[in-house]
């Protein structure tokens with residue numbers, strides 16, 4: 388059974404999309420079967436894995452708002468070796484259209500992903516930078532959530548709001564939703580601030596903070612303009628090493644969890 392992981396933080400620019408792309412690719416290069424769901428109308432994850440607008444017809448909008456199935460909209464990439472469910476700006480309209488629905492509007496994504504859950508080891512959802520219905524759909528569909536936290540001032544401030552949204556979704560729509568992990572991004576070991584934010588986040592989330600942190604690395608910001616993940620763009624970069632390490636950490640955490648579930 389595949390695991391659905393949402394990469395969420397309502398704050399923009401914290402590294403959600405960079406993490407969605409490069410964690411997906413990192414897992415794929417380790418032999419895992421991956422579906423990356425671009426759930427942000429900006430479509431940055433779609434472009435980031437090299438899926439050009441001309442190369443697909445259906446998108447995530449068609450999947451959640453019409454009878455189109457996931458498998459009819461998925462595009463299989465060769466490099467990186469993963470499937471992408473692409474997003475276009477159409478998705479921005481879905482947020483508004485859904486408001487009109489009386490019933491089940493929180494479960495539109497979940498209802499469609501069910502059909503392909505067994506086809507993948509991990510389904511990674513790149514969430515939009517808001518706490519609207521799209522985000523609720525992602526958290527309702529997900530088994531767990533990875534929260535990227537940028538190492539900067541006020542890093543923890545928005546988290547209170549995100550955590551209360553997670554609790555609300557747990558209570559109303561998805562009582563199995565877990566926090567998969569908290570990921571420190573754009574870490575700069577030379578600044579006191581990065582170190583302080585790290586300590587504060589670790590104090591709060593304890594062992595749920597990944598040992599791997601993502602350093603600030605210019606290669607990570609350059610790769611998307613080439614339609615490449617960090618592994619094709621510069622596999623020797625610090626960014627590539629960090630995301631490879633994160634992928635291993637995610638796999639080993641889930642292997643441990645699966646074992647624990649078998650026992651008890």
Ligand code: ADP
Nearest residue numbers: 399400401402403404405573602603604607608
């Ligand atoms: P979000 O999806 O949360 O809005 P992005 O992943 O798009 O955030 O990142 C915001 C910007 O920061 C992008 O231009 C991205 O290329 C850049 N960026 C993300 N992570 C890093 C990093 N570790 N080092 C340097 N630049 C980064």
Ligand code: MG
Nearest residue numbers: 403404427431
């Ligand atoms: Mg993004």
